[in-house]
Amino acid sequence: MDTLRDVFELNGFIGIETRAVEPGSSLLKKGETSKEIYLLSRLQEVGHESDTPVEQRLGLHFDLTVPLSRYVVEHSGQLAFPFKRWQIQKVWRGERPQEGRFREFVQADIDVVGEGTLPDHYEVELPLVMVQALERLREYGLPKATVHANNRKLSEGFYRGLGLTDIEGVLREIDKLDKIGADEVMRLLMETCGASRDQANACLELARITADNGASLVEQVNALCEIHHVDDDADAYALLKEGLDTLTMIVDEAHHLRPGAVIADLKIARGLDYYTGSVYETFLEGADSLGSVCSGGRYDNLASSGKRTYPGVGLSIGLSRLVSYLLHTAGAEASRISPACVLVAVWNEENRADSNEVAYRLRARGIAADVAPTAAKLGKQIKYADKLGIPYVWFPNEDPDDDGADEVKNIVTGEQKRADADTWTPDNEYASQAVRLPAAGE
C-alpha cells in the first residue's frame, strides 16, 4: 500500500478517503454486483430493518467508483478538473469466500475525471502509472505485468458493421472467452445474441487479434473488415475507426514510454461494466489462472449533475488478491515481524532506565528500537529478538567503572562490536522498517 501510494503521488494523484457506506439507491445502480452488497442496520432496529426501503438504507461500498462518483458531484465546486485521485480502501462484497476471493478486500484505484471533456492522453498515462506501480512490486516477487487494452468503440463498430445489434450481449459473451473457450462462446453468440455462424466467427476472429504496435493493429483490423465487408464509409466503421485511432495511440505512446507494458488485445471486453471507450485488463507473466489483477477503462459519464457530465478513465488493482498471490504462490515472506531494528537488553530492572536511554537516543535518529520486556537471562532476551525478527541486540555498558562502551550484536551474522547510540547505524540490509503480520481477516 505504501509503494502504490508513493507511485500514485509521484504522478500527481490526490489521495482521498471516503466513508465506508453509501445509500442503497447508489449501490443498486450498478448491475450484477448489487446482489452482493451488505446493508447496515442499528441494533435497536432489529426486527424492523425491512420497514425502510433498501434504497433508503445504508450499505457498505463494493467498489471505489460509486463513492468517487458521489464525491465528484458533491465537491465539484472545489475541485480543479481534470481531477486525478488515488484511493486505497477496503471494499465489501457478500460473496461466498474462496481462494483469492474475499468478502472484505482492499482495492487501489486511480481515476482522472474531467468536467464535460477529458483529453484522451490520460487513456495511455493511467495504465502506465499502474504498470509503474506493479513494476515496483516486483521486488516482492510479483511477475512482470502487461496491460491488455481494447476499445469498446472498435468492438461495437465492428459488430454493428457485421449487422449485429445486441452489442451488450456480444460483449458479455466475448468476456467469457478465457473461462469457457471459443466453442462455447460461439454457441452462446448464436443462441443468445442472434448471430449467424459467420457473424459469430468474425467476432471470435476480432477477439484473436493482438498487437504491440499501432501499424500491426491497424493492418489486422482493416484486413478483417475487408474479409467481413465492414465498409469504410459506413457509420459503423466510423465508430470502429474512432476506437482504433485511440487504441493505436495508446499502444504506440506506451511503446515509446515503456516498451512492452501495454499491448492491444481485442478479446478484452469488460462485459458487465459501463465503459464507453478504452478497456484494460492486466495479466502477470506465468499467472494466467489469477486472471486480471488490474482492470478499468474509460467511461463517458462517471456521474452527471444537471447539465454537467464527468467523463473519466480509471483502473483498479485488486490488492488483496495480489498480496494473496505474492504470499501463497510467488513465495514472498515477511522478513521480520517487528518494525524494531534494535532490541536493547536490560541487565536488571534497576538499570532499565539506562536501556530506555539508549532506545531514546536511537529513536531520536530514526532507528526503531524496542527494550527487552524483562531483565531475563540474556539468552531469553536474544530469543525474544529472534522471534520478532529484530536483527540487533544492544548491550548497554554493564559496569560504569570500566571504559564505558556499549556493544551491539547482529544476531543474524553473530558479529558483535562496540557502539555508541548517538552515532551507530545499522547495516542497510537490516535497517528496513516494518513488515506487517498477516491480516487478521483470514
Add this chain to the structure above:
Amino acid sequence: MDTLRDVFELNGFIGIETRAVEPGSSLLKKGETSKEIYLLSRLQEVGHESDTPVEQRLGLHFDLTVPLSRYVVEHSGQLAFPFKRWQIQKVWRGERPQEGRFREFVQADIDVVGEGTLPDHYEVELPLVMVQALERLREYGLPKATVHANNRKLSEGFYRGLGLTDIEGVLREIDKLDKIGADEVMRLLMETCGASRDQANACLELARITADNGASLVEQVNALCEIHHVDDDADAYALLKEGLDTLTMIVDEAHHLRPGAVIADLKIARGLDYYTGSVYETFLEGADSLGSVCSGGRYDNLASSGKRTYPGVGLSIGLSRLVSYLLHTAGAEASRISPACVLVAVWNEENRADSNEVAYRLRARGIAADVAPTAAKLGKQIKYADKLGIPYVWFPNEDPDDDGADEVKNIVTGEQKRADADTWTPDNEYASQAVRLPAAGE
C-alpha cells in the same frame, strides 16, 4: 496517520489490521456501547434479517479492543509475548452525529499484551509513546498534551476503606465530575451508591488530588487516609497501596523521561470501561471542552482462552476528533491539494512527449510531478497549478534550436530560473508532499 504510525514503529510496535466485522456475540459483551453497533445483512436476506439471532450476525467493530482481543487469542501460538501492537483503523458507532462526534471515525491504538503476566513498566512507557506522538502533531497546531493518570486500585482501596461497597457505582459517578460538577456528583453518590455525606465528601476530596511527583502524591493520599480513618493495616489500604505504588512509579519515571508529560489526577475514573489498574485520560492545553483525546488503561484480562489470560495496557487516540479540532479550532490548513511539486507545462499537444519526459526524469528522483492536462494558454496552465497548490511550473525548452535550457517558475514567489530535470531540486519549503483533501464522509 503517517506521523502516528512513524512514532509507534520507532517504538517497536507491530502494525496489524483487522477486518471491519466481528460476531455480534463479541460486540455485545462490552457494556453501554453495545447499543450503538451496526449490524450487517446481505441484500438477499432483506425481510429475514431478524431470523438470525443478533449474537450470530456480524456487526461493524466500534473500537479496536474487541478485535485485538480476538486477534490475540486466535494467533497466540505465533505471537511473541509481550505483544506490542499499533492499529489505526475506522470504527463505527450508530450514534447521533454532532460536533466532534461521528458515526464513522478513526482510532489510533497502541496496546501491549502479555501472556499470564505483564511487567508494570509498560504502564509508564505506553502513555509516554502517546505523548511523543501527540508532541509530533504540534507542528500542525495541536496544543501541548498532558496525560492524567490514576489507578483503580488506589480509588477502590480508598472507597472500601471508607466502608463503601458499590465501587463501580462510585467510579461511574466520579467519572461525571467534569460534566455535571461536584454538587451533583455528591448528590448521586448519596442517592445511588449508598454513601453518607462524609463518605461522599471523602470521595470528592480524593478526586481533587493532583500531583506531578510521587512524594507529593503519597503525602496527599496518606493525609486523606488519616483524616478519614483508612487504616494502613487494613486490606483496603493494601489495595490502595498497590495502586499508589504503581501511580508513584508512573509519575516519577515519566518525570524523569519527559518532564510535564504525565501527572497524577485522582478524578480520572474511566467509569464504564473494564480497567483493573492504571487509567489514563489526556487533555490538551486550552481545549477543555474537547475532553480527553487519548484514553486507556490497564486491564488484567483483555481476553482469556482456557487457563491462559492476557493482561494488557493500552491507549487509544480518537483521531477524527483530533483532526476535526485541528482544522476547525486550531486553525490548521491543508498547505496544498495536490501531492505534485511540479506541474510541467505543455506548449502544444504535439510536444506533450517532451513534457512527459521531464516529468519522468523528475519522478525518477522522487520529485512528484504532474503534466498540464491540455496545451492551453500558459496563464490557464499556471492557474491550474495554483488551484491545486502546486508550487512550481516547469517550462520545457520550447525551441530545440536555441541553447536548450528548460526553465522553472516558483509561482508562489514568482522567481523563475533555468533548470535541468536531472539535477534540479525544489526549495525545502515547497518540497513536502501531499496534504489530503477533507475526508468525504463529512
